[in-house]
Amino acid sequence: MQVGGGRKAYDEINITPMLDLAYVLLVIFILMATASVQGIKVDLPKASSAKSLVQPKTIALTVSNDGQIYMDAFPVTIPDLETRLRNAKATDPEVPIVLKGDQTAQYGKIMEVLDLCRRLDLNKVGLVTGKQAAS
Known part of the structure; x- marks a missing residue:
């Protein structure tokens, strides 16, 4: 008769809970990284490959089809834009645009x-393009 009741010692670590946590963190990271930059709706040109530059505190500059310039959805002139960009650079020299x-x-x-x-x-200036339709 066995004294231990038939139980054997664990010689492996169960990593399933740790993998579950890693997958949840990965999903949260993907959702946060793909958040869109606010701005004016424009018809973007298409590019075959585009790298995302969306980061926290990113400045969105938009040029509409009539030539109006917007900074984070607010219309600006070139001198006004220069002043605002100088202030943003003073706050963060590496501010992405x-x-x-x-x-x-x-x-x-x-x-x-x-x-x-x-x-x-x-x-750190990036040009935003739309995704090219699959051929």
């Missing part, structure tokens, strides 16, 4: 915004 331009927007306005970012030494 995403630029959304309507595909029918005036190319010169988009270049003015990009040139302003370059003059202010804002290097």
Whole structure:
């Protein structure tokens, strides 16, 4: 007759609860990382591959099809935009900026915004595109 009641010692660790936690954290991370940047609705041009630059405290600059410039959904002029970007850079020198331009927007306005970012030494500028339809 066995004294231990037929129980054997555990020689492996059950990692199922730890994997469950890891999957939940992964889902939360994916949901938070894919949050969209607020701004004005524009018809974006398509790109075959696009890298996401959406991060917390990202500044969204939008050029509409009529050439109006928006900063986080508020209309601005180039001098006003320069002042606001200088203030944002003073707060965070590495502030990321995403630029959304309507595909029918005036190319010169988009270049003015990009040139302003370059003059202010804002290097983290990304261009937002839509996803290309599968062929």
